[in-house]
Amino acid sequence: MADPLEAPHRANAEPSDSPDTKTNLLDAAENLFAHEGVHRASLRAITQSAGANLAAVHYHFGSKEALVREVLARRLGPLNRRRIELLDQVEAADAMPAVKDIVRAFVQPTLEMVQRERGGHAFARFVCRTFSEPDESFRDIVLEQFRDIVARFTTAFERSLPDLPREELFWRFHFMVGSMVHTAGLGFLAHRLSDGLCNPTDLDGLTTRLVRFLTAGLEAKATAIQEADPG
Amino acid sequence: MADPLEAPHRANAEPSDSPDTKTNLLDAAENLFAHEGVHRASLRAITQSAGANLAAVHYHFGSKEALVREVLARRLGPLNRRRIELLDQVEAADAMPAVKDIVRAFVQPTLEMVQRERGGHAFARFVCRTFSEPDESFRDIVLEQFRDIVARFTTAFERSLPDLPREELFWRFHFMVGSMVHTAGLGFLAHRLSDGLCNPTDLDGLTTRLVRFLTAGLEAKATAIQEADPG
DNA sequence: GTCTATATAGCGATAGAC
């Protein structure tokens, strides 16, 4: 636990002030799922952290798996709706928007959530983990909602990058998701590996940097399969 | 299990033909760690998949944790040595090499391992998972070896990108790692989300595309904190 | 709606025969 940015992990304190046991359980679960993993986060630890009884999870959710689903669904819906909302605004202002504005509409909601929402960092880390989770049922909750996002954003990119082949566009979209997920969920690694130079809590700076990096990557000349080397 | 690219997961077949029980255990563990996660992959499942006895893991490795460490160490060492080797070559040919050549030296060994080595895909997925794993002892095995890589490559990038502030360089390095890890470990997601358009097994095409994307991102003009909008 | 007590099952680890 060398890095205070990594684990804001209050073991026995209630993770929220809500009087609602169900909300307390969701908050506690989110926090523990992020830092311990779904498997290691036992119902005993979750209910204890939420100040509730062991049996409370089964009363309110029915099973641990249902709890996981609700933790994911609680934030993913609003997050992706925000993406669409921002993209709508961008497209309303300009029928063929700048690539950087589309990228920002995609990236900003996640980075904002991580910095500004209570428990946002833990949730991002949990989703980051879920992406590589073997359990399809959990991962598919994320991917299900994500299909619409992929459709809307690839269409927007196609319009603003008409010379880019569809296959290459999808790959670049994939690369973009990788950078974003890695940054949102594991930004503290940049802080650690740069010996403190990178500050993952500087929301504006981080967003601007990520948008600029990704925009340049997306706008790069398309890859020719057999390119004649001009050098 | 809709996607055959995702899970080459032969439950009860031996994952290798080696007559060596220890190697069989490492192969079986790697495969199960990738698809089930370290925690869900029980010693019973591992030893059964390896055609060995339950007690074999403790005889050969001493504990499950030691097995995890050996699975990681077996491939990470050669992989990172290969990165350094390629970077040495690039720097020997040109004291101030092109950014794309440095990027390629960083990215290529991983993508090659995923495609060409037996069990490489499973290992990449395992590492991808380990990055976001809460268990520091495992993640630190990866990060430990990675510190040298970060040092060597950021130095190389600094020389070839002299106008880029160090902080921005580290962030871009972080973005690059995110894209690479996401692609190496979860490339099948691109295949799925593009409805089959993206082919994660096309090693040369994928490498070229990733290198081009990342190079453009790294070479983008540095971010000014308060930039005057020229538009 | 919250509690205690417990059922049922799976885990890592180990002892000791072969």
Next chain:
DNA sequence: GTCTATCGCTATATAGAC
């Protein structure tokens, strides 16, 4: 070096009192 049997522990889930 491989086997069987088992210990000690923790997990999820549930039944039933309050």
